[in-house]
Amino acid sequence: MPTTNRLVAAICLAILGAVVAELIKPLMPEGTGFGKFTWVxxxxxxxxxxxxxxxxxxxxxxxxxxxxxxxxxxxxxxGLFTFGAIEMLTQALRHRFDDPMVALKAILEEAIDYGQYLLDWRVATTLVIGAVVSGLLTEFTYRRWR
Structure with a gap:
């Protein structure tokens, strides 16, 4: 059921996701094609x-x-699982895997590789502050429009 606290939570985490995506882009190797990374x-x-x-x-x-x-x-x-799966599917379509278990293992390996970009202090700080602000705004909205 749609409620204002769900809407505010969705908006807060969407903004946080877009901001973190933009912070991660400069950390990635030069020439990386991002496509709809921020939107995803x-x-x-x-x-x-x-x-x-x-x-x-x-x-x-x-x-x-x-x-x-x-x-x-x-x-x-x-997010890490999603982008790991996307990368695995890209490699699978290029016939890089001989076994389905190797392909599933590649999802985890890619997720760990992408997770290393989250260790940057700007990204980690943004995630922590965004988590606190999102939780508090959602609670405030719940109390205001209960």
């Missing part, structure tokens, strides 16, 4: 905000911060 990150933020952060509103502000951090961790894990 924002879309994943919308989904995680709508289905994870939004419904959890309704506790204390400490719970709100915890919900924000949990949702951002989930957002990062889903």
């Amino acid at each position: 990150c924002a879309g994943l933020g919308v989904l995680v905000g709508w289905f994870t952060l939004g419904p959890r509103a309704g506790g204390s502000y400490t719970n709100a911060i915890n919900n924000g951090v949990t949702s951002v961790v989930m957002f990062v894990l889903i």
